[in-house]
Amino acid sequence: MEKSKNKCWVCGSYDLVKIKDSNVTEELVSDNYAITNSDYGKTGELSKCLNCHFIQCTKENDVIHFYENLVDTEYETTRAQRKIQEQRILKLIHKFKPKGNLLDIGSGSGILVEAALEMGYDAEGIEPSVWLHKKAKERGLPVHNGTFPMKNIDDEYDIIVLVDVIEHVNNPKQLISEIRKKLKTEGIFVMITPDVSSFFARILKFRWWHYRIAHIGYFNKKNLKLLTNSSGYKQILFKRPSWYFKIDYLVKRLYKFLPSFLHIPIPQFIRQIVIPLNLGDSMLVIYKKNDD
Numbered sequence: 001m002e003k004s005k006n007k008c009w010v011c012g013s014y015d016l017v018k019i020k021d022s023n024v025t026e027e028l029v030s031d032n033y034a035i036t037n038s039d040y041g042k043t044g045e046l047s048k049c050l051n052c053h054f055i056q057c058t059k060e061n062d063v064i065h066f067y068e069n070l071v072d073t074e075y076e077t078t079r080a081q082r083k084i085q086e087q088r089i090l091k092l093i094h095k096f097k098p099k100g101n102l103l104d105i106g107s108g109s110g111i112l113v114e115a116a117l118e119m120g121y122d123a124e125g126i127e128p129s130v131w132l133h134k135k136a137k138e139r140g141l142p143v144h145n146g147t148f149p150m151k152n153i154d155d156e157y158d159i160i161v162l163v164d165v166i167e168h169v170n171n172p173k174q175l176i177s178e179i180r181k182k183l184k185t186e187g188i189f190v191m192i193t194p195d196v197s198s199f200f201a202r203i204l205k206f207r208w209w210h211y212r213i214a215h216i217g218y219f220n221k222k223n224l225k226l227l228t229n230s231s232g233y234k235q236i237l238f239k240r241p242s243w244y245f246k247i248d249y250l251v252k253r254l255y256k257f258l259p260s261f262l263h264i265p266i267p268q269f270i271r272q273i274v275i276p277l278n279l280g281d282s283m284l285v286i287y288k289k290n291d292d
């Protein structure tokens with residue numbers, strides 16, 4: 001194992017070892033970063049921190065321009081089932097904060113923002129992709145184009161949401177510290193990210209569906225806690241969220257893991273059914289500010 005000069009983005013240790021070579025052969029373009037990209041197992045070079053076990057991409061982490069140019073038409077076709085997902089998240093949020101202003105960072109085309117507005121929240125989002133921002137605007141949703149932190153948004157929020165974003169950034173500690181500054185004293189922060197120590201991640205190893213180019217940081221329950229505790233947060237809820245998919249979407253992805261003789265034809269009407277799926281490989285955590 002080869003030691004690297006890189007610093008762990010979570011604990012700051014230099015004790016990092018390379019665990020995977022890059023298997024990216026083509027020149028990367030925005031399509032590689034699409035939300036619905038299914039090139040599982042394709043990543044840049046990955047290193048693991050021996051101190052906190054966080055896994056991070058060691059090279060080519062300057063990825064924001066890919067998100068700015070991102071066009072993801074398949075994502076828009078999955079809007080209905082994604083909305084069910086967002087409504088579930090909001091139901092959990094509602095238990096802690098039944099009203100107030102909400103900011104969704106990395107809001108895509110504003111699906112969570114739309115669902116939050118329908119529930120009576122004063123919601124807005126921030127999205128780097130020009131195309132996804134345009135899709136939100138076409139629906140009249142209050143989504144800003146750009147990255148967080150950003151001017152022209154409220155000074156403080158009751159609720160800040162970061163769904164499947166933290167694994168895409170090369171400065172997770174800085175990001176959640178900036179988020180904390182924007183939280184009201186009694187505000188809550190909601191984060192979802194894949195769990196690299198989950199059952200499926202362990203058995204599938206680098207074939208696990210969350211190993212993909214766009215994911216440059218891989219957390220487990222322990223180092224996520226380390227990151228948030230050291231940034232002034234206190235966990236108030238931990239949950240394994242379900243995701244909602246059309247059977248068609250799942251079948252197409254499942255086939256990638258199966259030999260072709262197992263690609264059994266499935267009728268269209270069944271493919272259109274939306275089902276919840278809980279693989280236990282994602283973490284949903286709600287935090288408040290820790291002022292102790």
Ligand SMILES: [Zn+2]
Nearest residue numbers: 008011049052
């Ligand atoms: Zn570390």
